[in-house]
Amino acid sequence: xxxxxxxxxxxxxxxxxxxxxxxxxxxxxxxxxxxxxxxxxxxxxxxxxxxxxxxxxxxxxxxxxxxxxxxxxxxxxxxxxxxxxxxxxxxxxxxxxxxxxxxxxxxxxxxxxxxxxxxxxxxxxxxxxxxxxxxxxxxxxxxxxxxxxxxxxxxxxxxxxxxxxxxxxxxxxxxxxxxxxxxxxxxxxxxxxxxxxxxxxxxxxxxxxxxxxxxxxxxxxxxxxxxxxxxxxxxxxxxxxxxxxxxxxxxxxxxxxxxxxxxxxxxxxxxxxxxxxxxxxxxxxxxxxxxxxxxxxxxxxxxxxxxxxxxxxxxxxxxxxxxxxxxxxxxxxxxxxxxxxxxxxxxxxxxxxxxxxxxxxxxxxxxxxxxxxxxxxxxxxxxxxxxxxxxxxxxxxxxxxxxxxxxxxxxxxxxxxxxxxxxxxxxxxxxxxxxxxxxxxxxxxxxxxxxxxxxxxxxxxxxxxxxxxxxxxxxxxxxxxxxxxxxxxxxxxxxxxxxxxxxxxxxxxxxxxxxxxxxxxxxxxxxxxxxxxxxxxxxxxxxxxxxxxxxxxxxxxxxxxxxxxxxxxxxxxxxxxxxxxxxxxxxxxxxxxxxxxxxxxxxxxxxxxxxxxxxxxxxxxxxxxxxxxxxxxxxxxxxxxxxxxxxxxxxxxxxxxxxxxxxxxxxxxxxxxxxxxxxxxxxxxxxxxxxxxxxxxxxxxxxxxxxxxxxxxxxxxxxxxxxxxxxxxxxxxxxxxxxxxxxxxxxxxxxxxxxxxxxxxxxxxxxxxxxxxxxxxxxxxxxxxxxxxxxxxxxxxxxxxxxxxxxxxxx
RNA sequence: GCCCGGGUGGCGAAAUCGGCAGACGCAACGGACUUAAAAUCCGUUAUCCGCAAGGGUGUGCGGGUUCAAUUCCCGCCCCGGGCACCA
Numbered sequence: 001x002x003x004x005x006x007x008x009x010x011x012x013x014x015x016x017x018x019x020x021x022x023x024x025x026x027x028x029x030x031x032x033x034x035x036x037x038x039x040x041x042x043x044x045x046x047x048x049x050x051x052x053x054x055x056x057x058x059x060x061x062x063x064x065x066x067x068x069x070x071x072x073x074x075x076x077x078x079x080x081x082x083x084x085x086x087x088x089x090x091x092x093x094x095x096x097x098x099x100x101x102x103x104x105x106x107x108x109x110x111x112x113x114x115x116x117x118x119x120x121x122x123x124x125x126x127x128x129x130x131x132x133x134x135x136x137x138x139x140x141x142x143x144x145x146x147x148x149x150x151x152x153x154x155x156x157x158x159x160x161x162x163x164x165x166x167x168x169x170x171x172x173x174x175x176x177x178x179x180x181x182x183x184x185x186x187x188x189x190x191x192x193x194x195x196x197x198x199x200x201x202x203x204x205x206x207x208x209x210x211x212x213x214x215x216x217x218x219x220x221x222x223x224x225x226x227x228x229x230x231x232x233x234x235x236x237x238x239x240x241x242x243x244x245x246x247x248x249x250x251x252x253x254x255x256x257x258x259x260x261x262x263x264x265x266x267x268x269x270x271x272x273x274x275x276x277x278x279x280x281x282x283x284x285x286x287x288x289x290x291x292x293x294x295x296x297x298x299x300x301x302x303x304x305x306x307x308x309x310x311x312x313x314x315x316x317x318x319x320x321x322x323x324x325x326x327x328x329x330x331x332x333x334x335x336x337x338x339x340x341x342x343x344x345x346x347x348x349x350x351x352x353x354x355x356x357x358x359x360x361x362x363x364x365x366x367x368x369x370x371x372x373x374x375x376x377x378x379x380x381x382x383x384x385x386x387x388x389x390x391x392x393x394x395x396x397x398x399x400x401x402x403x404x405x406x407x408x409x410x411x412x413x414x415x416x417x418x419x420x421x422x423x424x425x426x427x428x429x430x431x432x433x434x435x436x437x438x439x440x441x442x443x444x445x446x447x448x449x450x451x452x453x454x455x456x457x458x459x460x461x462x463x464x465x466x467x468x469x470x471x472x473x474x475x476x477x478x479x480x481x482x483x484x485x486x487x488x489x490x491x492x493x494x495x496x497x498x499x500x501x502x503x504x505x506x507x508x509x510x511x512x513x514x515x516x517x518x519x520x521x522x523x524x525x526x527x528x529x530x531x532x533x534x535x536x537x538x539x540x541x542x543x544x545x546x547x548x549x550x551x552x553x554x555x556x557x558x559x560x561x562x563x564x565x566x567x568x569x570x571x572x573x574x575x576x577x578x579x580x581x582x583x584x585x586x587x588x589x590x591x592x593x594x595x596x597x598x599x600x601x602x603x604x605x606x607x608x609x610x611x612x613x614x615x616x617x618x619x620x621x622x623x624x625x626x627x628x629x630x631x632x633x634x635x636x637x638x639x640x641x642x643x644x645x646x647x648x649x650x651x652x653x654x655x656x657x658x659x660x661x662x663x664x665x666x667x668x669x670x671x672x673x674x675x676x677x678x679x680x681x682x683x684x685x686x687x688x689x690x691x692x693x694x695x696x697x698x699x700x701x702x703x704x705x706x707x708x709x710x711x712x713x714x715x716x717x718x719x720x721x722x723x724x725x726x727x728x729x730x731x732x733x734x735x736x737x738x739x740x741x742x743x744x745x746x747x748x749x750x751x752x753x754x755x756x757x758x759x760x761x762x763x764x765x766x767x768x769x770x771x772x773x774x775x776x777x778x779x780x781x782x783x784x785x786x787x788x789x790x791x792x793x794x795x796x797x798x799x800x801x802x803x804x805x806x807x808x809x810x811x
Numbered sequence: 812g813c814c815c816g817g818g819u820g821g822c823g824a825a826a827u828c829g830g831c832a833g834a835c836g837c838a839a840c841g842g843a844c845u846u847a848a849a850a851u852c853c854g855u856u857a858u859c860c861g862c863a864a865g866g867g868u869g870u871g872c873g874g875g876u877u878c879a880a881u882u883c884c885c886g887c888c889c890c891g892g893g894c895a896c897c898a
Contacts, residue, residue, distance in 0.1 A: 221815065297896065683836075
């Protein structure tokens with residue numbers, strides 16, 4: 001057949017058109033085949049798909065197609081961000097009529113995505129701004145309300161002045177909004193809805209052990225740090241005229257060394273007991289702290305003039321305010337033990353508070369206050385501590401906590417860094433929180449049969465600082481479901497991370513209108529076998545969804561503890577030194593690449609440039625190489641389909657290369673995912689074919705082209721499909737079975753072995769594989785060059801490693 | 812400061828268990844084809860000395876283990892990311 005020119009647009013659009021209206025792939029329910037659930041998190045805030053996103057598609061999609069060809073029943077739906085996040089885009093919510101825009105946008109996005117997202121199961125699509133999705137978000141919220149897992153309280157919350165909304169702790173980055181890196185987050189006291197993630201703090205931490213080896217270490221470490229479990233004790237220090245001040249400490253064994261109590265500037269004592277002047281002072285400190293960036297911050301504070309009594313020895317300690325004490329952690333108050341805590345040491349040195357060592361190193365003496373340069377935080381022997389003197393720190397910790405509990409002024413306690421999840425948002429967009437505020441009945445849940453509570457369609461976005469829903473009387477003026485009198489609907493909407501916490505469950509039963517999903521279907525598909533996404537979700541999305549899973553288990557919907565078995569974090573796409581993102585303005589639109597080089601090239605280059613876990617620099621020139629490769633493949637295949645063929649003298653070599661490559665590609669898919677080397681090997685096959693083209697028999701040519709097309713299908717589905725059709729085969733190439741490599745064909749008949757003299761390569765010998773040590777040594781000895789180098793020397797040692805090398809050590 | 816990654820040609824990278832450093836691709840250079848260019852095809856390409864044969868050096872730096880180290884150990888330097896007063 002005559003050679004054809006590779007026209008990627010012609011090929012891709014042709015198959016795109018053919019497959020437009022038919023599902024390419026549908027996962028089968030309760031199939032006898034083994035199941036495989038693969039899912040990518042697509043970071044897709046709004047606007048155009050760019051090449052940074054293509055990397056996600058490329059990895060998950062290649063894997064999905066490979067598993068499918070391997071005979072698995074594969075579920076591979078669209079990631080959540082694609083349709084979930086545009087809703088939260090503040091600019092859009094403020095300027096656009098969101099519903100129309102978003103639903104239209106979904107259609108538009110679908111067309112663009114489809115060219116890249118090849119094996120998605122479109123039938124199971126979930127749109128998190130869909131009314132049905134709202135229904136089940138609200139349904140879950142009400143179940144949590146019943147269980148006490150959802151509650152409302154007045155709290156100091158993070159407020160982004162730019163978004164005009166509350167943010168969760170997880171959404172505050174370096175004191176700024178995660179969406180506005182230069183806007184400092186303010187603290188405001190507001191009535192807010194919370195989900196009790198802390199109820200699962202222990203379990204979220206413990207179950208990380210189950211994920212060991214299956215999730216990336218850094219993600220697990222980040223989650224452990226985020227949950228931040230500390231074992232210690234709470235102790236009450238009586239402040240005469242005020243009452244007890246509770247402190248949290250991990251080192252109760254040092255309590256005899258406490259020389260003052262330090263409270264956070266936000267502590268209740270400040271407002272309840274201090275003069276207006278000191279209160280103003282404290283407030284200035286709060287502001288100053290907020291304006292400081294992260295890093296080494298100078299410790300500030302002042303003496304309140306109050307005293308607190310150490311319940312262990314009756315000592316009267318001054319009460320200080322210190323900026324380094326955080327209201328949000330522990331009790332917002334600490335006992336300062338400057339001798340044994342570096343932060344307390346710095347503070348007390350600065351303000352001249354007494355330093356009192358009480359821990360002696362096991363084989364040393366108590367530190368000398370006069371010469372101390374820093375606190376010694378190590379465990380040791382407790383001294384100068386009444387009845388506990390002479391005990392080891394570890395023992396004293398336990399006994400002293402028990403003593404405090406017996407005497408009613410404290411107890412052993414565990415503190416977490418993790419906070420409850422603040423889910424209230426004052427955005428227009430998001431699932432309305434399904435409760436009504438009634439003057440007589442209080443907070444009344446909306447009955448299940450009145451769900452979903454939908455957002456009003458006609459809405460005017462006016463001022464900032466409160467929810468646009470508060471401007472819509474038709475929305476908030478309701479009657480109480482309980483007593484029927486006039487009441488006010490909650491105007492807060494839910495954080496969209498609620499959507500992402502369980503979207504991957506809904507994929508298994510996307511059309512269910514009587515429940516969030518059928519547990520039977522979940523039991524079939526879960527856990528997700530492979531989740532692929534950016535590391536940026538390590539603590540936000542990935543903790544929330546683990547929490548949601550445990551919550552669903554406790555309300556009786558599912559029976560397992562963790563949603564995701566294996567997790568993979570792929571690297572970012574970098575361009576001009578920074579992460580490719582719209583806000584930086586360094587994106588390469590996916591459409592441009594699709595037009596110029598094709599979707600196949602774009603995806604294949606994303607995999608070829610670097611291993612998937614590593615960041616990859618997008619260099620336009622590099623794309624050419626992959627494009628040229630596909631062109632070479634196409635031209636070679638089209639001109640060699642159905643040709644009479646050559647004499648077959650190169651058949652053995654070509655088949656050997658082909659089967660060796662097939663073995664490596666298969667292994668890489670099954671283990672390492674180093675697609676870059678898989679693709680390099682396929683390039684080598686093509687180079688070999690070009691070199692031997694005229695000496696390949698017709699049969700070998702046909703076999704080679706068939707196997708090569710199948711091997712290419714996971715990476716470059718359009719061209720693989722075109723070649724499949726060119727060869728006269730029917731149906732989609734990716735519905736074929738993955739080819740099995742032939743060990744006999746792949747076997748090498750001779751290999752080159754380097755011969756070293758004193759560690760330097762001096763010759764190479766050609767031998768059959770598997771030659772044993774003695775024969776290898778003899779073969780090396782027989783080599784002329786080796787003999788030359790041995791002239792007049794004695795052999796001290798010979799190292800011969802079969803199939804690897806021979807090394808003579810001479811003297 | 813603490814915890815993870817990473818450092819290999821002009822560039823992206825490869826070397827899967829301690830065994831040929833630089834596969835594959837980009838860029839560059841040379842050749843073929845062409846009136847010409849593009850495209851395509853073939854070749855060269857770590858570096859130094861040398862006409863060549865050949866030899867020396869080389870995986871961030873300094874040591875160590877080994878017949879043999881990009882790979883293992885010890886001590887540093889640099890880059891990227893995460894956490895950062897968490898009591």
